[in-house]
Amino acid sequence: MADVSWQKEAKNQWNARAGGWQAKSADMWENGSRKGVCPFFANYVPKNSLVADLGCGDGYGSQKLNQAGYEVVGIDLSNKMVEFAQKFETERLTFKQGDLANLPFQNDELDAVMAINSLEWTENPYHVLKEIKRVLKPSGKFCAAILGPTAGPRENSYSRLSGQPVIMNTMMPWEFVKLARENGFQPIAEEYVYKGGMTEAAVQSFSAELKQSLTFFTLFMMEKE
Template sequence: MDQSFNWHKEAEMQWNDRAEMWSSKSREMWDEGSRCTIIPFLKKHIETGAIADLGCGDGYGAYRLFQEGFKVTGLDLSSDMVDRATSRINEEGISFVQGDLTALPFEEGTFDAAMAINSLEWTEVPYKGLEEMKRILKPGGRLCIGLLGPTAMPRINSYRRLYGEKVICNTMMPWELKKMAEETGWTYVNGQGVYKRGVMETHLSSLDEELQQALTFMWIFIFEKNK
């Protein structure tokens, strides 16, 4: 690989460029769109406490967690995203910091829980991100992680790798992430799918979990750090 190519510096620059576009639609995604079921699902499995929102974007998802009673620290690789989050949200009990998911600027065992929605895919070595998330959680801490599913159009961000081009998106299948997590000190607690229009509950009820995942726009996991 060309040693001049730095995955995470490139990712930071590209997400700085996308910050305005993302900010324009983030509220709709969390309130009514593809992310609207995440926090209700998270609350079923994670009690309020100190939580890290890793890949927080412009901070609206972190704000929704704050509204539910969590003490929230949001982190994003993009300095533009963090600036937008900081200027948009000024509440005691919520803060934002720039940082890398594979080298988190937090002490071991800082948080009761973490949330990472569509952010692990943007790391060069997702395993390192999982290890860092495990490190910053207390024993028994839980992680809610959202991963783009096989039917998600944003997976096009990694498509050009098939031509040998350098990309900054490391798409993976939901069952690949689950297997990696279980091999590296996490216990799978539960999962839930987000589907495109046209996929009905009647289509899913007779399918096992892997087949349900195969139809997803996004699969949401709850993992628990092994004690």
């Protein structure tokens, strides 16, 4: 974005969307597309781990991780989102306003990181992955959800095709895997979330690439090498 700071515009847009997001967030995490995220996470990350939820939004997902037995720090660029999230704060659940490209953690500090559909909203995902690697302990876990081809939110990047500035870096799931490998992460698991009407049973014989092509998002678990 030549004339506008990506971070400033992203913050402004998510501040404007904060109320609408907060109104539907609980349903997404309890009944909708995100209901399987915390169980997937718990399969690979031991309880009592120190976890950063990057792009935590209104904090509902961070709260669910905390209730599942994790110490969680939620980070979001939007101060309005953080204000919503702070109502969930406990001794082991805190929230900070911050930029994913400049994380407020020491080297090798975290046991795990979660980033659900937030990497796409960063200006330089490659750099953000380097930051995530920096703050994770050796063999630390990185759980990410990447929007698939059927995801409506991908329309936020459409106007780039007519030369307009956007603040969303859409990527295919396979591109994320390649980017993660280049930054020192090893994929260890995937899970696929589809739109209504599509089931895992219907695609069980498909390759991972074909499954990804039908997803609302692909959920990945990575390990720092």
